[in-house]
Amino acid sequence: MEGRAGDRHERSGRERSEPASVGPHVVRFVTARTVLAALRGGGPYTVTELVERTGLTRATVIAVCEDLVSRGWAEEQDPERAGPQRGRPPRSFGFRADAGxxxxxxxxxxxxxxxxxxxxxxxxxxxxxxxxxxxxxxxxxxxxxxxxxxxxxxxxxxxxxxxxxxxxxxxxxxxxxxxxxxxxxxxxxxxxxxxxxxxxxxxxxxxxxxxxxxAALAEQWRGAAQGLDDVAVLLAGERLGGGIIESGRLLRGRNGAAGELAFLRLVDGAVGPHGIAQLAREWGADAAAQPKGLGGLAPADVTAEAVFAAADDGDPAAAAVLHRLEDRMARVVAVLSTLLNPELVVLGGAIAPAAARLLPGIRAALPELTETPAEIEVSELGGEAxxxxxxxxxxxxxxxxxxxxxxxxxxxxxx
Amino acid sequence: MEGRAGDRHERSGRERSEPASVGPHVVRFVTARTVLAALRGGGPYTVTELVERTGLTRATVIAVCEDLVSRGWAEEQDPERAGPQRGRPPRSFGFRADAGxxxxxxxxxxxxxxxxxxxxxxxxxxxxxxxxxxxxxxxxxxxxxxxxxxxxxxxxxxxxxxxxxxxxxxxxxxxxxxxxxxxxxxxxxxxxxxxxxxxxxxxxxxxxxxxxxxAALAEQWRGAAQGLDDVAVLLAGERLGGGIIESGRLLRGRNGAAGELAFLRLVDGAVGPHGIAQLAREWGADAAAQPKGLGGLAPADVTAEAVFAAADDGDPAAAAVLHRLEDRMARVVAVLSTLLNPELVVLGGAIAPAAARLLPGIRAALPELTETPAEIEVSELGGEAxxxxxxxxxxxxxxxxxxxxxxxxxxxxxx
DNA sequence: GGAGATAATTTAGAATCTAAATATAGCTCG
DNA sequence: CGAGCTATATTTAGATTCTAAATTATCTCC
Structure with a gap:
């Protein structure tokens, strides 16, 4: 059995004998969707413009538009006529963005x-x-x-x-x-x-x-990955999650767990801002060459900001912590690059502000780890991604x- | 009109105004594909059977079938009538598998x-x-x-x-x-x-x-992954490659390099039968507790078979080599499981015979490494995958x- | 007010499907 | 051996949709 070409039935489940009723109605369905997509894409269009954009005939476009108007998806608009024009005034239709x-x-x-x-x-x-x-x-x-x-x-x-x-x-x-x-x-x-x-x-x-x-959809829509079809987004905060878009489609895997790299041994432990502080505590000890270590902070005072500040002051222990963090992130990105070959990896979530600081280090480490390094950017969408x-x-x-x-x-x- | 049906332009890329010409022709195109798919799926079918399978009308099915016959894709066949039947004898159509x-x-x-x-x-x-x-x-x-x-x-x-x-x-x-x-x-x-x-x-x-x-397509078609929509196949021999099917579609990534885990640091070095021997040479030294190490073989005589044999004889060095190999494979599978959540990972390529031996070890190591372990099987397709x-x-x-x-x-x- | 331009609308034609009516081929039974 | 039964094929009518061409409408410019 094939089941290859004809797998449409997203919902209907098992039943065979379903492709049924292809009739001319379907044609109308398709053309209506085409016109609606064109309308959604931009401002009000004259019928002539829609004819050009959709490749349909004038008669068809008008019929479909009137159909869409009656269903509430579009409205006819008086086009703003800038100055005198020749010829019969065109009809214009626009998408009703406020229909819902x-x-x-x-x-x-x-x-x-x-x-x-x-x-x-x-x-x-x-x-x-x-x-x-x-x-x-x-x-x-x-x-x-x-x-x-x-x-x-x-x-x-x-x-x-x-x-x-x-x-x-x-x-x-x-x-x-x-x-x-x-x-x-x-x-x-x-x-x-x-x-x-x-x-x-x-x-x-x-x-x-x-x-x-x-978050991956958001980045592709209005974030750092606009227009790209092969993207991975790392959402790192208290949790580490990944969203992967390949050929413009979200990957989910068998149970929807694709991209759930939270448990990947490579990157165990948290990597968010909270995580940075924790890593500093863990790693500070053995990395500290100076007696004071980490700018002389008491363990309780170790925060992400403090670690960054200490590194800026030349504290080698803090620098070592950041180095190791960069290395961890680079390895995650390298795995993604090698396995999925995305064009871009976006770092998002609570870690984003900190990630900007680490970006150069991560980028530098990447070529050593993979043959097909992806670009890396930090999310600019903030908490609403x-x-x-x-x-x-x-x-x-x-x-x-x-x-x-x-x-x-x-x-x-x-x- | 002529050039209508052939308007595919899969590659034409950017151009707008292309969806064009949706007409009733397309309907015929779709129904013809539906009927052809049904025919390809099985033996000769009577028109009635096709009506049931496709959900189309009798008249439509007959028209399409005659069309397909005239194009060479199908042929009308005298159905083998087992014993007397009632009613007008049905017409049967079959897919011409030998048309090309x-x-x-x-x-x-x-x-x-x-x-x-x-x-x-x-x-x-x-x-x-x-x-x-x-x-x-x-x-x-x-x-x-x-x-x-x-x-x-x-x-x-x-x-x-x-x-x-x-x-x-x-x-x-x-x-x-x-x-x-x-x-x-x-x-x-x-x-x-x-x-x-x-x-x-x-x-x-x-x-x-x-x-x-x-290889992944082959496994999904006639191999260990039949009928599964989320599968990864590791092709390990002199080279290590991966093929990934998600939601029934091959993943390629931006440059087609998806799955090219040959350079993943996790698994550097060859992992084929040749690789086993090489690993044995490299690792034998430090793993050997016995003076003789690896069954006392001279380095040049170390082959995959020899290592297996030595391990069977209780040679701890050889066993250690296999253990490390299992660990490596398990880690590769774990990365795949975590990142892509496939239902099954198939081990194929030159390593397949050896992999069967290592399977229990790999399976045992997996749960420690990932929360969503995939099933693992060894390819049975041999060299023609x-x-x-x-x-x-x-x-x-x-x-x-x-x-x-x-x-x-x-x-x-x-x- | 007419000529020209642009666009809408109407009309005719073709392709396709469904549904219903009609015809056909073989079997069964009196 | 022919009437009736049955499952199927074929034909016909009707509806929908598209395209293409002809017709009509509305505006501007002279």
Whole structure:
């Protein structure tokens, strides 16, 4: 048996005999998606421009556009005519970026961040909320997530009904079906729980995804990796995660654990700013040639900043710590470069500020370790990378399902 | 209209305004591919069976089938009617597996192997030829490849005109466009050279690919990884290469160097049978507790077999060598498991026989090294894995292009 | 107000699918 | 041996969609 060419059935599962009903409808479906994609790509376009961009006929474009208008995805606009023009005035159609919103969620262990964006990805509002420390029931946690999302929506002046799709990132492996890998501790509650809860409460379509994967999407969308199709993103903080994009697609692996290099022996131990301090304590002892070591700090005072400062002052022990850190990072990047041959590796997460400092050292160490060294950059997206990637994920979902989605009726009417 | 169906432009790249011409023709194109895929999957089918399998209407199926017959891809067959049946006798159509052949080439440094298969992948014949040692001109090398392919064709009783597609594997990175990565030494000659030469001489459509990638395809097709969508294959011999399949797709990376772990520091040095002997020489010295070490062999007599034999005899030095080897392999598999989370890792290449011996040790070491250990198996495909994968690659190409390919006229007539 | 230009709209034609009606070939049974 | 049954093939009608060409509309310039 083949199953090779015809594997479409993302959801329908086992059934054969499904390719069914290809008819002319599908043609319309495809052309509508083509036109919609063109509209989404830029400002209002005249029909003539759309004809050029899509390669379709004038008649077809107009028919499709009117269809899209009636579904709420596009609107006809009076083009701003700069000065007198000759000929019959053209009709213009534009994408209705405000026909709905998407929500991007970054669900961390202690804090949840929500981003609300319009259908072109313009960020409209933010909100975040922390969990009080201590054990929390699943319900309490879901309540926090839900209320943070609602707060962000309110900040954006929109309501729950306006939400067309939701992306959500968690710090655990998530497989292709949106299931959290077994053995992920409390993250497992989000497996079914999150999507079900948010669907039940608000009717939202929720896509769960690994946080590092979302960070990778964000970097490719609006970060250091814009436009690149082969990228890896390291999300290093308290945890070390990786998101890998190959040929423009996220890699997930069998259980969604691809890129989960947290346990790679090569890089054991934390590598975030907290980790730097810890490494300094561990390594300071044997690396210290001077009696004072690490600028004479007491162990409790060893912080990432202190180590950097000490290194700047010429403290050899601190310099040695940074050297070893550079070496560790370089080895991680080297493994990625050799195994996956990305064009660029982006260092992100809490370590980003520190990583900028280490970049030259890492770059210098790399050629010795691999034949195909990738470029390395530090993320400039800050703390919202994951939430931003969640927005991107939701937008992709909207693009894919756009012609099946019923837009919020109110808006549909409103304009 | 003529040039409609052939509008593929897989390579045309940047141009906008290309999605063009979606018309009803495309619908036919899709349904034809669907029916052809169904036919390829199994024996002759009655129209009714095809209706069930494809979900299309009876009328459509018949129309498409007759179309396929006229193009030479299918033939109408008198179904063998077992005993009396009721109702009007059905028409049956079958895939013409003999309408053409594909060729799979394994182009090694010293030897080239060719496999000829029918359009269902049944291997019809083999041939191989070695290069005399010493420097060879590019032309001489291409001559060998060409003549080996022709010999295999002759063995199969077919001619060069019967060839519909050719897959070829080389031991160098090959990017998505079929270009050999720069810096690959003499393999670069195949970059343009091979495809051009074989096209000029015989009109063949040649797909160049990395050998380990092809081995991965072979394992997924007819080897240990049948039906799995997330697999890694290690091809270890004089060289160490890796082929990675994720979500059913080969990973290539930016320059086609994905999986090229030959230079990974973790596993430096050869790991093939030759490598075992070498490691034994290197490591024997310091691992030897007994005065005799390695069963008292002289360095020149140290072979893989000898090391295995010595270990069986209880020689601790030999056992230590094998232990370290197991550890190395385990670490490679661990890196793959952690980074890519495959379901299975297949050990192939020249090391395969030896690897079977080491498997338990590798499996035992793995859980310590990764949280998501993959299954491990040894390849059973032998020395033809790469050529077999090349056949698979060519068949995929045929499936994709089938409706644009003109089948050899002779056969077309013949039946 | 007419000529020219640009674009929208209409019309005709072709390809494709589905669905329903009709025809066909073989078997069974009285 | 012919009527009836059955499963299938073939034909026909209807709907949808595209392209291409002809027609109509609206604006500017002279």
């Amino acid at each position: 919103v998407v929500v991007g969620l970054d669900i961390g262990a202690h804090k949840t961040t929500a981003l609300v964006a319009d259908l072109r990805g313009k960020i409209l509002a933010t909100a975040s909320g922390g969990l009080p420390r201590g054990r929390q029931s699943a319900a309490a946690r879901l309540d926090v997530v839900s209320s943070v999302a609602l707060a962000a929506l309110q900040n954006a002046g929109r309501g729950p009904r306006d939400v067309v799709s939701v992306g959500a990132g968690v710090a655990a492996p998530v497989d292709r079906n949106g299931h959290v890998a077994e053995g992920s501790g409390f993250w497992e509650m989000f497996d079914v729980g999150l999507a079900a809860a948010l669907f039940d409460r608000h009717g939202w379509h929720v896509l769960l995804e690994n946080d590092a994967n979302l 994951v939430a931003l990637g969640a927005v991107r994920r939701a937008l992709d979902d909207v693009a894919e399902r756009s012609l099946e989605i019923a837009l919020p009726a109110a808006n549909n009417q409103a304009r | 052949v594909v060729v799979g080439l394994d182009i090694g440094a010293h030897k080239t192997t060719a496999l000829v298969a029918d359009l269902r992948g049944k291997i019809l014949a083999t041939a191989s030829g070695g290069l005399p040692r010493g420097r060879q001109s590019a032309a001489a090398r291409l001559d060998v490849v060409s003549s080996v392919a022709l010999a295999a064709l002759q063995n199969a009783g077919r001619g060069p005109r019967d060839v519909v597609s050719v897959g070829a594997g080389v031991a160098a990175p090959v990017d998505r466009n079929g270009h050999v990565a720069e810096g690959s030494g003499f393999w670069e000659m195949f970059d343009v050279g091979l495809a051009a030469a074989l096209f000029d001489r015989h009109g063949w459509h040649v797909l160049l690919e990395n050998d380990a990638n092809l 790469v050529a077999l994968g090349a056949v698979r690659r060519a068949l995929d190409d045929v499936a994709e292009r089938s409706l644009e390919i003109a089948l050899p006229a002779a056969n077309n007539q013949a039946r």
